[in-house]
Amino acid sequence: MRIEGLGVIDEATLDLHPGLTVVTGETGAGKTMVVTGLQLLAGGRADASRVRRGADRAIVEGRFRPAQGSPAADLASEVGARTDEDGTLIASRTLTMDGRSRAHLGGRSVPAGVLAELADGMLAVHGQNDQLRLLRAGEQRAVLDRFAGDVVSGALSTYREIREQWLRCSAELATRRENSRELAREADLLGHSLAEITAVDPQPGEDTALLAEARRLADADQLRETAALAQAAVCGAPDCDHDQPSAIDLVGQARRRLQAESDPELQALGERLGEAAAVLGDVAAELSGYLETLNADPARLEQVLGRQADLKRLTRKYGADVDGVLAWAQQAHQRLAGLDTSEEAIAALATRRDQLATELTRHATALTVARTATARELGDAVTAELAGLAMGQAQLAVVVSPTLAAEGDDAALTVAGTRLRAGPEGVDEVELRLSAHPDAGSLPVHKGASGGELSRVMLALEVVL
Structure with missing residues (x-):
């Protein structure tokens, strides 16, 4: 990696080794600029204030070695990037004083998003504050889902699709029941208007x-x-x-x-x-x-x-004009079809909602089963990595538990006799629990882990993922 004209760095070359490279130094030595350079190579936001005073531009270059047939290699081929004779791929990012940014990959000009996609599977930057993400419950669930891969992502995609249908159907049923009088009045007005138009029977033009x-x-x-x-x-x-x-x-x-x-x-x-x-x-x-x-x-x-x-x-x-009248009549017919407030229509809508709820329950259960099966694998893998980070006696457990629905929750779903909240990510809560040593109890990482332990857990997760 080569950096030129970025912050306090006039010109520097870093040899980043495969696996782990630790960057240390005194305050003001340029550690942040190294991280900034990596972020630029990863397609991050370009800030003109990062250009070194007295320089007209900042340049960051990185040499990647994508494996044959890997997503990164396929991406390079897709955008027409050329690799060097040794199989490496050069990515660069140029930032000017006026805020303009240019990205290149293998000698080809590309959008910054291409660099982001390239770096996604080849570069991970672990900073001193990254572990704070683990304190969020949603991030812990996302870690498990990412580790599970297609097993969870496929089930989650189907679950979300059915959930959207279920929510729409439930909302429409509630609207019809609550506003039946207003909807009936609107239906009468539309019916009268359509009868008036039908009696005249206008023709196009x-x-x-x-x-x-x-x-x-x-x-x-x-x-x-x-x-x-x-x-x-x-x-x-x-x-x-x-x-x-x-x-x-x-x-x-x-x-x-x-x-x-x-x-x-x-x-x-x-x-x-x-x-x-x-x-x-x-x-x-x-x-x-x-x-x-x-x-x-x-x-x-x-x-x-x-x-x-x-x-x-x-x-x-x-x-x-007449064509406008005919267009209004067509829209009115469609609206009237959706305003059926009869008992038969409401019963049919309720039946459809119950059918979708049954289907959603099935997919939510499948998602829970997939997460539960993967949770133990993730916990064992992270525990093994912690042994190499001076936490040989620590053990990480990934616990999958149901999310109980609050009273009056519109997204409440009955699963195995329990009312759970069917959120966009499923009905599960995922919690990382750490036991630092055999005599310590297993506690949620946001309660029982120190800052140093959080950093190690985060680093272990990045290695595993």
């Missing part, structure tokens, strides 16, 4: 189509006059002066004159006029069809206006 039709019916006379004049101008009309040629006639005359000439350019223009004449013919035919379908029907206009009034009543209440 109907308001837009009716608006266009109403305008056409109201302006039928003017539209007919305009279309007839346009038709006469394009192709002529039976009652028009035959001496006044139409647009099609004029274009036809021009085309014939151009194509009668021998000049190729004029002939080409004549062909283009032929295309124009074809377009004019299509327009004339469409105008004729338009005039045939245009109908000034006062009865139909009144019907359209009445339909628009019906739709307007809906859009004033439920949406900006």
Whole structure:
């Protein structure tokens, strides 16, 4: 490991041996900066104030030797990092005065999170305050779960999934029972609104189509006059002066004159006029069809206006337009389906809750069994490590016990006839109990262990894990 420009360290190189390396020194010698450098290599938060005064940046480099096929080696391959000829992998972290941080692994720029994932299984920093974590009950349970590995993690994942379903079902049942009157009133309002919409039976885009039709019916006379004049101008009309040629006639005359000439350019223009004449013919035919379908029907206009009034009543209440009304109706149907406060619906929900509780109890029991089976293994492994830490007569026991539910606890679950609290981590409490020597009683580590003993227990756990 090489450190440059970090805190009190101008430049230093440390040879960290596999297994355990102890860093000691006087106050101000740079022990904290060594730990800070390790934390940076492990993807920790970068603090610009750690850059040495007078330096523009701090650099920390570390050489790791991942085993072939290990998660660290797979990670390096995944991000495209290159190993040296001896199989080692160089990780580096650069921190500038303006707070910017860059991470590299095997010559490739990577996010700091990649370094964190790399160091997770290859680097452990044990400081003088780390043992305080053991005083928290949740940390003691996490230690056991980590030691157990997939045996517990798989059971815990399934337990959490069922627990979420059970809690949701229980909460919904309680809400229906407590707020049945309010929910029934809401259901009545939704049912009335949906009945009103169903009676009108709006269709998607109907308001837009009716608006266009109403305008056409109201302006039928003017539209007919305009279309007839346009038709006469394009192709002529039976009652028009035959001496006044139409647009099609004029274009036809021009085309014939151009194509009668021998000049190729004029002939080409004549062909283009032929295309124009074809377009004019299509327009004339469409105008004729338009005039045939245009109908000034006062009865139909009144019907359209009445339909628009019906739709307007809906859009004033439920949406900006007909499509909005239909979207509201769909949401209302879904909401109404969930507001069934009948005795049958509540009974069905209660049955579902009981089924989930039975399933959750089964998974909670399986989780307890897995933890209990692993607890003895963890205690024996840590006890063996304590023998090498000047605690040869000490013994660590890992005790798994049920967590009793308090009165009125919403997460209470009956397991083997006892009401336990079904928390997100299961129904178990895990406690590390230490007996420092044969004549000493076994006490929880947060009560009976000294600071030095806590440090040794923490270090032994890190080795075992």
